Amino acid sequence: MPYAVIAHYRCAARDAALIREALLTMREHTLREPGNLAYEVHAEDGAGQPAFILYEQYTDRAAFDAHAASEHFAEHILGTVRPRLTQRDVLFGEVLT
Template identity: 80%
Template sequence: MPYAVIAHYRCPAEDADLVRESLLTMREHTRKEPGNLAYEVHAEEGAQPPAFILYEQYTDRAAFDAHAASEHFAQYILGTVRPRLTDRTVFFAETL
């Protein structure tokens, strides 16, 4: 059964361009993963401070775990995006 991840990120305005760029780079890497079905990056309209919404879908939980253990996840999410966030909410769900 497909496994979905929905994340909501907020960052200071001065970090928004770097966070956006990193998320878009992450999207390109993630879409090449064998277990990835979708990786969409959205900018929340009119949000102040800036906010991003991610929708990710994987073939199963194991595919997501492999994604979270990847080198690009460590570099772009753990190393660049998360240190710049002021708020982070993540939901995990099975796709019905």
């Protein structure tokens, strides 16, 4: 069953460009993963501080787990994005068909 991730990230203004770049780089890598169906990066409109929304979809939970164990996830998300966030909320769920 398809598996989805919706992430909401907030950061300081000084980190917004770096995080944006890292998320767009992640999109390039993730779209090449065999189990990825979608990876969309959005800038939140009207947020008080810079904010991003991610929508990701994978063929199943195992494909997401492989994504989370990838080198590019470690480098760009764990190494660049997460340390600079002021808030991080993530929802996980199965896609109803």
